[in-house]
Amino acid sequence: MKTKLLKLALAFFILNAESLLAQFSPEDTVLVDIQKINxxxxxxIKYATEDNFTGKKLYDVPKCFLRKFVALKLDSVQRELEKVGLGLKVWDCYRPLSVQKILWSIVPDERYVANPAKGSRHNRGCAVDLTLVDSLGNELPMPTKYDDFTEKAHRDYYNLPDTVIKNRKILEDVMKKYGFIPLPTEWWHFDAQGWENFSILDIPLKELNKK
Structure with missing residues (x-):
C-alpha cells in the first residue's frame, strides 16, 4: 500500500512540475539583464565589489541577470512602486554555483546561505536581493544592512522603529503581489514562484554579459 501511495505521489509531483514548466516558453527562461527590461x-551588485560580508570581489561584472519571467515580474513591481514615488535597488540576482561554494565556506548556515550541494535559488536565476528607494534613489530605512546574519534581519523581528516596519511591509507586500516568496530570515531576499523547476547554473557573469 505504501509503495502504491509513493508511486502516486511521485506521479503527481512529475505532472505538477511539467504543468508549471509548460507555463513558460523557452524565451521566458533565458537569463536577461534586468536593466534591459527596466x-x-x-x-x-554587492558581490561585484569588496563591500560585502566576504570583503572580496566575487563577480567580474556588476550586472543583475534573472530568468526572463522573473525579470518581467520585477518590472511590474517597479512600475507599481513608481506610482507612489518609490522604486527598487537590487543587490544580487543570478549567482554562479562557484560563488555559492565560496559563500558557504564562510557561512555554512542554511538560514542565510544555501548549501551548494542543493543549490541556491540565486543559482537558478530565480531569486533577487533588493531594497526600496525613494524617487531620488535614496535607500529607505530597513531593519539591517544587506547580509546581516542576525535575528534583526528576520521578518518576524519587530523591535524596530515603526517606519522601518512599514517599509519592510511595503516591500514584502508588493513583491508577494507579483509572485515572489519572501525568505523568513532575510528581509531583502525573495524567490520567484516555480524556482524549483529550474536547473542550477554556473555560468560566469562575464560570459552572460557578452550576449
Missing part, C-alpha cells in the same frame, strides 16, 4: 531599477 533601466529604472537601480543595480548595485
Amino acid at each position: 533601466p529604472r531599477i537601480i543595480v548595485e
